[in-house]
Amino acid sequence: MDARAFPGLDRLSTASGLLALGALGALPIFFPGKYLTGVLTVAAIYGLWAVSWDFMSGLTGRENFGHSLFIGVGAYAAGFMNVKLGFGPWWSLPSAMLVAMAFGLVLGIPTLRLKGPYFALAMLSAAVIMQRLMLIFWEETGGEEGIQDITPLIKDHLHYYWFVLALLGASTVSLAALARSRWGLILRAIRGDEATCLAAGLPITRYKIVSLMISAAFAGLGGALYAHYQLQVSPQLFAVVTSITIITMVYVGGIGTIYGAAGGALLLTIMTEGLRQVGEWRLMAYSVMLILIIFFLPSGIIAPSWQRLRKSLGGTDRGLVGGGPAG
C-alpha cells in the first residue's frame, strides 16, 4: 500500500480499518436474524451522518446544529424521486446528494460569513423551518405522516447492510483522506485563527462553503439510504434530537478525527439497542453523556484509545485534531 496514494493511511490504519469492517460485516453471519442486521444497518447510517458532520464541523470548529436538515432533504429527495416521480430507487442516491449539496450552498453563503455561534443557531433555525415547511405543504409532502411506500434498494436485508457498510467505509476513507490533505489543513487553520488565514490571502469563505456542501452531500446520502431502509420519510428526520445524537456520537468518537465519528456512531447505536429495556431513558442518557464528555473527555473515547494503541504498537503518533468545542 503506497502511503502517498492515500495521505494519512499507513499500513496499520488500513489493516485495522479493514479488520473492523470485516468484523462488522461478519457479525450478522454469526448472529443471524433480521433484528441484528437492522440495528447494524441503522448504526452504519448514523456513522455516515456522524462522519459527514465531523468533516465540516469537527475540522473547522464551526459546529452545525442543523445537520438534520441535510439528512432530511436527502431523505425527502429520495422519497420524492421514488414515490412521487416514479424513478427507480437507485436514482435516489445521486439526487439526494445533489439536493443536499444545493441546500448546503444556499444556506452556507449567508451564514458562514457570520461569526461566533450565529452559524450554529442559524442552521438550527433553518432545520426547524424545513420541518415546518414539510408540515405546511402537507399536500405535496404528506405532512406529519410523510411519504410512504418507498421501494427498497436491495430487498435482502443482509446485502443491503453490506452495501451501506461499504459506503460507510468508502466515505470514511475519502473524507479522512481529504481531512489529512492540504484541504483539511486549511480547514483546521480556519478553526485556529481566521484572521491570520484572511491575512494570508486564503479564500476562507469559499473553503467553508465547499466543505459544508461536502458535509451536506454525505449527510444527504445517508438520508436517502435511511429512506430506502425505513421505506418512509417523515418530518421527524429534521428534529433537533437527530442533530444532537450525531454530535454526541462525534464527541464520543473524538471530534475532528473522522474515523472516530464512525466508531462513536457504531458504538452508541449498538449500546443503546442493547439497553433497550431502558428505552425511554435513551434520549436522557444521550444528553447526560454529552454533558459528561464535554466536561471530562473533550477528546472523546475512541480516537484517544486508538492513538494510544497505535503508539504502543510502535506506530507513529498522529495526535488528535480536536480538543473540545472551539471558542
Added chain:
Amino acid sequence: MIYGAVTSAIYALLAVGFTLIFGVARVLNLAHGSFYALGAYGTYLLASVAGWPLWIAATVAVASVAVFGVAVERIIIRPLRHSQLGVLMITLAVSLIVEQALFLSFGSEYRNVPAFVETKVNLAGVDVGGQRLLAFVLAFLAIGLLYAFIQRTRLGSAILAIAQDAEAAKYMGIPSDRIFSLVMAISAALAALAGVLAGPFLSVQPSMHLLPIVKAFAIVVVGGLGSIAGSIAAAFMLGYAETVVAYLVNGSWTEIVSVLATLLMLIVRPAGIFGKRAAF
C-alpha cells in the same frame, strides 16, 4: 388585535430574560426554554397534584426555577464560559435532559393547569379570557419593574457596567461572578413567570420549551442582543405578525414567521434593529 398583545407580552418576558443574560454574561442560554417549561410544570405539580393554593404554587415555582437557573449557571455554564459554542451545546443538552425528565415524570400528554382568573372580559368587541388579560398585565408589570431596577438601583448600574465592559467592571471592584448569578436568577425567574402565566391557557407538555426558545432567539436577534428596549419592541412586532398571519392565512404558518425573521435579520443586519454592534 388584543390576542396579539397577550402573545407579545409573553414573548417579551422570555426575550428580555434571554437578552439579559446574554448582554451581561455573553451566555447564549438554550436552556432558557426549559425555565419556561419548568415554571409551568412546577405550578402544575404544586397546584394540581399537591393541591396547594394557586398563588403560592406559582410563586414557589418561579422561585425554585430561579434557584435552578443559578445552579445551572454555577455548575454547568461557568466552567465553559470561555467557549461560546461550548455553552450553546451544554445548555442545549440541559434543555433536552429537562425535557426528558418531564416526559418521564409526567408523560407526553398535555396537562392542565388551573387558571388564576376564570372570567371573560370583552374589550373593544373582542372576547378575551380573563387569564390572558392577567398574563398581559403581569408581564407588563414585571418588565417595568425590571427596567426600573436596572436604571435606578446601584445593583442595576453594576449590571449595566458589566454589560458594557466586563474587564473594566472587575477593576472597579464589581463582583462579576456574583452579578452573573443574580442576572441568571432574574432571567430564569422571568422565563418561569412566562411559563406560569401561559400554562393555564396553553397547557403544558414536555416539549414546550423548544418553540419559546426559537422565538426568544428570533426576538432577540431582531431587536438587538443586549438591548431590553429592542427585545420589547421586537416581541410586539413578532407577536402581532404571528397573530395576523394566523388570522389571515392559517395557523400553521405562524412558527415560520419568527424563524424566518431571524434568518433574514441575521443575513441583513446581524446587530438587530436596536443593537449597537453585532454581538460577535
Added chain:
Amino acid sequence: MRIERRSFGKKALRGLALTAGTLAISGMVNAVHAQNAAPVRIGVPTSMQLQVGRDTITAIKMAVDEVNAKGGVLGRKFEYVAADETENPETGISAIKKLTADEKVDLLIGGYTSGVTLAQLPHISAAKTLYLGVGAASPAITAKVKQDYDNYKYIFRVGPINAAHQARALVDYISNFVIGELGYKQIAIVGENAKWVQDLVPVLSKGAKDVGAEIKLSELFDTQTSDFSPLMAKVKSSGAQYMIVVLSHASSDVFAKQWYDAQVPVPYGGIDVKSMDGDFFSRIGGKSISEVAGNFAVRAPLTPKTIPFFDEFKKRSANYPVYTAFFAYDSVHIYADAVKRAGSFDTDKVIKELEKTKHVGVVGEITFDETHDVQTGKGKANLIFAQWQDKGERAVIYPKELRTGNFMLPPWVKR
C-alpha cells in the same frame, strides 16, 4: 510495522462483546419457548402514553384472560407483549420491527395514528404477520388489501369504521339533528391536519352541502397548535351557528378550555377522540360542557356483550373504556374463533376464516368487506353522539332511538 490483530478501540470491542453476549443469551431463552405447546404471542403496537393505548392493552389482557380461562385455543394459551409506537412513524416502524423480528409474535393487534400505520404496512407485510387494526381510520390502510392482495392480505381493520364512514355518520348527524332539530344551517368545519381528517373532510363537506348545510368556514390546523384564539375568532366572525370538529391527536383539552374561556357563542361537536376519555370533562374543569362527541359505544345494551364489557373493564382500570378497547377486545376473540374454524394457526388458512367473520362484539356485529375493512350499518359498528352535560354526565343525543337526554346549549348562549 506489525499487522495488528486487535481491532481499533478496546472499548468498542468490549461493547460489541457485551452486546453479542446479551443477544446470544436472549436467543437461547427464546429457543426454550419454541416448543410444541408454545403460547400464541400477540404483539400490541400502540400509543402507550395515551389513554387509547392503555385501554387497548387493558382490553387485550381482558380478552386473553377469557380465552385462557377456557383452555386457550387448539391447546395453546395466549399471551401478549406491547410496544410503544407513539404517534410518530419512525418509532412505529421500530415497534413493528421489535415485535416481529425480535419478539417473534404470531399476530399484531393495535394501532392508533393512521400515518404511523401506513408507514408500518410494508414492514408488516414483509414479516408476513397478521395485523388487526383497532384505532386508525384512514381508508388508505385497507385499500392496499385490494390493490395488492398477496402482499397485504394480512391487514384487517376491526375498528374504528373508516374515515369515509365516519364522515357519512357526521353528515347524518348534521342533516337530522343540527339542521333537522336545532335548525342550524350555517356550519364551520374545523379539524386537525392529519391523514384521517384529510380523508374525511372532503366527504363531509360534500355530504353536508347535499343535505342543505352552508359551510361558512372549513379549516385544518396544525396538530401541534396550542393557541386556538385566532381560529375561534375566525369561526365566530364567519357567522357559523355550529362548529363541527374533527379531532384526535390535537389538544382537545386546550381547544375546549380556550373555547370556554373566550365564551365563543358557537356550540361545537363532532368527532373528538380525546373527548371520549371518561375523565375529559373533569380534567379540564368542566369546560367541555355541551360539547357533543361521537363515541362507538356507551354503557347501554347495544349488544348482549356491551354492559358486561364496560363493567368488567371499569373493575380492571378504574375508568370506562375508549374506542380502541372495544375493538381490541373483539379482535382477540375474532382471531380465536377464526383459528378454531380453520383448525390451524397457519396464517393463510386463518386469513380465509377471518374474511368470513360474523362476530357479535361490544359495539355491534363485526363483519369485513372485500378490503378487510369493518362494515357499518344497522346492528353493526356505528357512531353514537353523546353530549357532556352538568357534573360530567354524558347523554346520548343522536341517533334518536338511543337518546337518553335532552340537548343543551353552552351556558352562555341564549336561544
